[in-house]
Amino acid sequence: CVPRRIMTASAESYSVEDELEMATVRHRPEALELLEAQSKFTKKELQILYRGFKNECPSGVVNEETFKEIYSQFFPQGDSTTYAHFLFNAFDTDHNGAVSFEDFIKGLSILLRGTVQEKLNWAFNLYDINKDGYITKEEMLDIMKAIYDMMGKCTYPVLKEDAPRQHVETFFQKMDKNKDGVVTIDEFIESCQKDENIMRSMQLFENVI
Amino acid sequence: MAAGLATWLPFARAAAVGWLPLAQQPLPPAPGVKASRGDEVLVVNVSGRRFETWKNTLDRYPDTLLGSSEKEFFYDADSGEYFFDRDPDMFRHVLNFYRTGRLHCPRQECIQAFDEELAFYGLVPELVGDCCLEEYRDRKKENAERLAEDEEAEQTGDGPALPAGSSLRQRLWRAFENPHTSTAALVFYYVTGFFIAVSVIANVVETIPCRGSARRSSREQPCGERFPQAFFCMDTACVLIFTGEYLLRLFAAPSRCRFLRSVMSLIDVVAILPYYIGLLVPKNDDVSGAFVTLRVFRVFRIFKFSRHSQGLRILGYTLKSCASELGFLLFSLTMAIIIFATVMFYAEKGTNKTNFTSIPAAFWYTIVTMTTLGYGDMVPSTIAGKIFGSICSLSGVLVIALPVPVIVSNFSRIYHQNQRADKRRAQQKVRLARIRLAKSGTTNAFLQYKQNGGLEDSGSGEEQALCVRNRSAFEQQHHHLLHCLEKTTCHEFTDELTFSEALGAVSLGGRTSRSTSVSSQPTGPGSLLSSCCPRRAKRRAIRLANSTASVSRGSMQELDMLAGLHRSPAPQSRSSLNAKPHDSLDRNCDSRDFVAAIISIPTPPANTPDESQLSSPGGGGRASSTLRNSSLGTPCLFPETVKISSL
Numbered sequence: 008c009v010p011r012r013i014m015t016a017s018a019e020s021y022s023v024e025d026e027l028e029m030a031t032v033r034h035r036p037e038a039l040e041l042l043e044a045q046s047k048f049t050k051k052e053l054q055i056l057y058r059g060f061k062n063e064c065p066s067g068v069v070n071e072e073t074f075k076e077i078y079s080q081f082f083p084q085g086d087s088t089t090y091a092h093f094l095f096n097a098f099d100t101d102h103n104g105a106v107s108f109e110d111f112i113k114g115l116s117i118l119l120r121g122t123v124q125e126k127l128n129w130a131f132n133l134y135d136i137n138k139d140g141y142i143t144k145e146e147m148l149d150i151m152k153a154i155y156d157m158m159g160k161c162t163y164p165v166l167k168e169d170a171p172r173q174h175v176e177t178f179f180q181k182m183d184k185n186k187d188g189v190v191t192i193d194e195f196i197e198s199c200q201k202d203e204n205i206m207r208s209m210q211l212f213e214n215v216i
Numbered sequence: 217m218a219a220g221l222a223t224w225l226p227f228a229r230a231a232a233v234g235w236l237p238l239a240q241q242p243l244p245p246a247p248g249v250k251a252s253r254g255d256e257v258l259v260v261n262v263s264g265r266r267f268e269t270w271k272n273t274l275d276r277y278p279d280t281l282l283g284s285s286e287k288e289f290f291y292d293a294d295s296g297e298y299f300f301d302r303d304p305d306m307f308r309h310v311l312n313f314y315r316t317g318r319l320h321c322p323r324q325e326c327i328q329a330f331d332e333e334l335a336f337y338g339l340v341p342e343l344v345g346d347c348c349l350e351e352y353r354d355r356k357k358e359n360a361e362r363l364a365e366d367e368e369a370e371q372t373g374d375g376p377a378l379p380a381g382s383s384l385r386q387r388l389w390r391a392f393e394n395p396h397t398s399t400a401a402l403v404f405y406y407v408t409g410f411f412i413a414v415s416v417i418a419n420v421v422e423t424i425p426c427r428g429s430a431r432r433s434s435r436e437q438p439c440g441e442r443f444p445q446a447f448f449c450m451d452t453a454c455v456l457i458f459t460g461e462y463l464l465r466l467f468a469a470p471s472r473c474r475f476l477r478s479v480m481s482l483i484d485v486v487a488i489l490p491y492y493i494g495l496l497v498p499k500n501d502d503v504s505g506a507f508v509t510l511r512v513f514r515v516f517r518i519f520k521f522s523r524h525s526q527g528l529r530i531l532g533y534t535l536k537s538c539a540s541e542l543g544f545l546l547f548s549l550t551m552a553i554i555i556f557a558t559v560m561f562y563a564e565k566g567t568n569k570t571n572f573t574s575i576p577a578a579f580w581y582t583i584v585t586m587t588t589l590g591y592g593d594m595v596p597s598t599i600a601g602k603i604f605g606s607i608c609s610l611s612g613v614l615v616i617a618l619p620v621p622v623i624v625s626n627f628s629r630i631y632h633q634n635q636r637a638d639k640r641r642a643q644q645k646v647r648l649a650r651i652r653l654a655k656s657g658t659t660n661a662f663l664q665y666k667q668n669g670g671l672e673d674s675g676s677g678e679e680q681a682l683c684v685r686n687r688s689a690f691e692q693q694h695h696h697l698l699h700c701l702e703k704t705t706c707h708e709f710t711d712e713l714t715f716s717e718a719l720g721a722v723s724l725g726g727r728t729s730r731s732t733s734v735s736s737q738p739t740g741p742g743s744l745l746s747s748c749c750p751r752r753a754k755r756r757a758i759r760l761a762n763s764t765a766s767v768s769r770g771s772m773q774e775l776d777m778l779a780g781l782h783r784s785p786a787p788q789s790r791s792s793l794n795a796k797p798h799d800s801l802d803r804n805c806d807s808r809d810f811v812a813a814i815i816s817i818p819t820p821p822a823n824t825p826d827e828s829q830l831s832s833p834g835g836g837g838r839a840s841s842t843l844r845n846s847s848l849g850t851p852c853l854f855p856e857t858v859k860i861s862s863l
Contacts, residue, residue, distance in 0.1 A: 060223065081225075129233065177240065
């Protein structure tokens with residue numbers, strides 16, 4: 008489904024008109040019924056979600072800056088920009104630099120109403136920064152650092168320098184079955200399904216809407 | 217963004233799924249889910265205009281009226297809407313705040329009204345959005361300043377009632393500062409003005425050459441040298457007056473240090489000092505040169521006129537407030553002068569018999585040219601000199617023309633402010649008088665009602681009906697309330713006339729000590745007797761709360777005496793002052809109150825004669841609702857229905 012755009016920005020030629028168009032990009036989501044069919048939300052829920060979304064972003068899309076801003080308001084003590092960046096990439100499935108309402112709904116649908124498989128898939132996608140199907144230690148370290156950054160300085164017990172690294176080691180020990188230094192999607196899903204804690208906590212955010 | 221935060225919360229919580237596989241400890245369970253997230257449309261009826269909004273919109277800000285359960289107080293179950301009896305135009309802005317998260321300030325509405333609406337709906341004024349914040353603050357500050365000016369004018373203004381106990385100093389100071397208050401001050405004001413003028417004119421005339429009739433010498437002398445004695449006498453007289461004035465002001469000033477430092481006093485000193493220095497300095501040739509220079513300072517006497525002229529003061533104040541602009545003007549001028557002088561000097565260097573002998577000499581040319589005076593005493597002759605000269609005159613116009621409008625606008629602003637202040641002061645008196653009239657209107661109605669015998673319980677129905685017919689329901693309740701108050705405090709409301717009369721009577725006898733007055737004159741001038749009790753009674757009411765004084769030694773004694781007086785004989789009532797209601801009031805007072813009164817007595821303040829004296833004049837200031845003492849029977853332990861008006 009191609010989102011209809013009233014005015015689009017052409018990436019190649021950059022002129023004054025383009026600049027004007029870029030500023031006034033508008034995006035209208037697909038019809039309500041279509042979205043309802045694609046996601047697991049009811050009409051009413053979609054309505055509520057869209058009203059809030061449209062209120063915050065009248066232009067219909069969320070760009071990365073706004074994303075980071077929103078997240079920083081939720082986690083004021085620490086620096087959540089890196090994690091927000093990764094999240095943004097995870098939500099922006101078509102990689103066009105903006106999260107439209109459809110992307111938003113798609114993501115939420117998976118996270119809140121999806122099956123465990125889908126959720127784990129999504130999480131894997133989040134961790135796999137370059138989307139090559141493998142989670143390397145470096146990628147994981149980046150993610151971990153981003154998460155720990157959100158905690159900020161004032162924590163108890165005091166945050167040590169190598170805490171993220173240690174956490175990554177633990178993670179890899181658990182997940183990397185063949186010890187080849189990377190975690191594939193199957194290894195990931197398998198290991199998670201074996202862990203009771205993770206399975207239980209998957210249900211945590213079901214009732215968010 | 218606070219509004220938006222609620223919208224994004226589900227997203228943030230959902231995104232936490234990304235942490236799940238990484239968690240080393242079990243995550244806590246989610247909080248209970250709310251009943252239903254179904255959204256409904258609320259109708260808010262503000263003075264007839266209906267606004268409809270989602271409940272969620274209002275829930276965004278739970279610490280405001282509309283976002284919290286406080287709005288339930290305004291819910292009208294019959295119509296199913298929330299009704300507010302407020303301004304619908306203002307409400308629009310309030311509701312928009314919920315919708316957009318930004319509070320905008322309406323441009324055509326009064327800031328005060330807007331603030332009140334915000335306060336009602338529980339919104340903090342700091343929520344005003346950035347776009348409107350500056351204007352909002354400016355307007356608010358303007359308002360506050362204006363109100364502060366009003367208040368200040370009220371307080372410091374020439375209020376006619378100077379406290380009677382003010383000393384000579386205070387009266388003198390007031391006379392100096394506000395010459396319009398008394399005739400003597402006005403006379404003094406004009407006399408000093410006249411002498412300033414005389415002094416200045418004498419200084420001027422001194423230098424005019426007079427044609428001598430006696431001596432046919434070709435040399436003309438200035439008048440000052442022809443009539444030295446006359447001028448000296450005039451000078452002396454003026455200086456004496458100025459000195460006297462200065463010393464008087466110094467004596468009367470509330471803060472001498474501040475007075476000494478003030479500009480006006482400095483001008484005064486500078487005006488009179490040369491004369492004294494001239495007296496002290498012996499007339500030898502060495503110093504006479506300096507002495508002559510001193511005479512120049514006599515011209516400063518003209519600045520003394522600024523006490524007499526408001527315009528002059530404004531001008532001075534403007535210059536002071538535009539100090540930065542003037543400084544800029546000066547600085548830029550200096551720069552330009554130096555530059556052009558240098559250029560002209562080097563341009564004209566080659567010419568012989570040139571006036572431009574040095575750069576400082578060229579300064580004069582530059583200044584004269586830049587200010588477009590063009591005397592023509594120094595003129596460039598070379599072509600280069602002429603070119604640069606023309607550039608100099610053109611730029612001069614620009615440099616001077618730039619800061620001048622700023623100074624002008626400053627002056628205009630201050631001048632108009634002053635005009636406004638003067639106008640307001642004049643109108644203020646009228647306003648206050650009108651307000652006082654309105655306030656006293658209600659009390660007068662009550663007094664009128666009482667005088668017509670409205671309080672007569674036992675009056676015949678018809679009589680009562682005649683005089684109390686025209687009272688509205690509100691008035692009835694109000695009068696009843698006032699009546700209850702009278703009963704409670706055992707005092708009565710009276711009018712100013714009666715009060716001031718009684719005040720005079722009380723102050724006569726008030727100086728004697730309490731016990732003597734009580735014991736020696738049980739039936740004597742009831743005025744004294746009742747003056748004590750009511751004052752105590754009133755103070756009882758006031759000071760019961762902060763009972764600092766210990767029970768005075770005499771109080772117990774007095775209590776007994778007073779108790780004894782309970783059965784004392786006939787009252788001496790100043791019946792001329794009082795209308796019928798005495799007896800009725802007497803009857804109305806219960807004996808129950810007697811006991812209560814005694815119990816409440818234990819905190820009699822240490823009543824000194826001074827206190828009692830002070831309290832009465834203090835009450836004189838109040839225009840309305842003065843209390844009349846009724847030493848009515850029981851609550852005050854005095855059965856006599858003696859009433860005088862006092863505090």
